[in-house]
Amino acid sequence: DVVMTQTPVSLSVSLGGQVSISCRSSQSLVHNNGNTYLSWYLQKPGQSPQLLIYKVSNRFSGISDRFSGSGSGTDFTLKISRVEPDDLGVYYCGQGTQYPLTFGSGTKLEIK
Amino acid sequence: EVKLLESGGGLVQPGGSLRLSCAASGFTFTDFYMSWIRQPPGKAPEWLGVIRNKANGYTTEYNPSVKGRFTISRDNTQNILYLQMNTLRAEDTAIYYCARWMYTTGVFDYWGQGVMVTVSS
Numbered sequence: 068d069v070v071m072t073q074t075p076v077s078l079s080v081s082l083g084g085q086v087s088i089s090c091r092s093s094q095s096l097v098h099n100n101g102n103t104y105l106s107w108y109l110q111k112p113g114q115s116p117q118l119l120i121y122k123v124s125n126r127f128s129g130i131s132d133r134f135s136g137s138g139s140g141t142d143f144t145l146k147i148s149r150v151e152p153d154d155l156g157v158y159y160c161g162q163g164t165q166y167p168l169t170f171g172s173g174t175k176l177e178i179k
Numbered sequence: 180e181v182k183l184l185e186s187g188g189g190l191v192q193p194g195g196s197l198r199l200s201c202a203a204s205g206f207t208f209t210d211f212y213m214s215w216i217r218q219p220p221g222k223a224p225e226w227l228g229v230i231r232n233k234a235n236g237y238t239t240e241y242n243p244s245v246k247g248r249f250t251i252s253r254d255n256t257q258n259i260l261y262l263q264m265n266t267l268r269a270e271d272t273a274i275y276y277c278a279r280w281m282y283t284t285g286v287f288d289y290w291g292q293g294v295m296v297t298v299s300s
Contacts, residue, residue: 104285163285
């Protein structure tokens with residue numbers, strides 16, 4: 068199985084600030100077709116996870132440009148700029164390159 | 180509007196069985212892969228399995244952690260996804276979500292609200 072390792076486990080940021088979350092995979096996420104199926108999700112308190120980013124750097128419909136993804140191979144980053152109160156929750160990375168599909172252990176974002 | 184609504188959760192004894200349902204609406208059900216994902220309280224999500232779309236013969240893939248105990252099926256006339264869970268254990272206690280799986284982008288683009296399953300005597 069592809070193990071997804073996220074750091075940090077938690078972080079605290081002031082409103083308007085910027086944060087970065089790291090996600091590393093135990094194997095390359097480059098599919099045989101050349102695509103890299105790395106995605107990011109946000110789970111707000113009491114809600115289901117919601118899709119933010121797909122294929123490393125593409126924002127899902129309706130997602131603010133304050134969210135950006137980058138990386139390649141086994142090393143990926145989610146950046147959130149101009150943090151707002153609605154950004155709090157747990158962020159998960161996920162891989163869709165090979166079965167079984169797997170998620171990272173999560174990064175909890177708190178607002179100072 | 181895409182909607183996914185799970186039902187069938189509850190309390191079950193160890194060794195028991197339970198079947199979850201997920202009613203889908205707002206999209207052409209047969210065109211999409213569908214998945215089940217669970218999340219134990221305070222932990223990360225765990226993918227359980229997927230059932231492919233009509234074009235791919237409605238075949239299935241499972242996480243080895245549940246293969247042989249859990250079965251995913253779909254009723255394409257009523258747009259319902261099912262998860263049959265057998266020989267349940269305490270460690271199967273979790274919120275269970277159905278989600279639409281987009282194999283072209285490798286993501287779960289829509290999730291249900293989830294249903295709680297508690298395995299306890």
